[in-house]
Amino acid sequence: MLEEYTGNYCEFLKMRKICHAKNDWGSIKWRGASMPHPLRQDSSSCGVIVTMMAKAVMEAFPALSLMSFGTSKKEMANARTKFGLGLLSGSVFDMDNHCAMCSASKPPGSGPTTTDG
Incomplete structure (x- = not known):
């Protein structure tokens, strides 16, 4: 594969x-390599583990990464929370000035921004 x-x-x-x-x-003549890594302990943490592996590889590049992170259900839940908070903190969405459904500064169907009269 x-x-x-x-x-x-x-x-x-x-x-x-x-x-x-x-x-x-x-x-460049690319070569394959094997890196020991933690194994998942449940059937729903593949994405979290792959993300953690990618992060470890990028941080260690060009050296091979020593991947040492826990994969218990609690550790996976903590990692999901950490990734989610990281994504949200990097977001440019402004809840006070944008539609929560579509992120537009003027929600659809909200009418004109000025009134004639």
């Missing part, structure tokens, strides 16, 4: 070189 992804990525880099004249990563 890894070979399939690697092949697809190599094809993408070839296309990028041909279509956009960008060869910044196309000439």
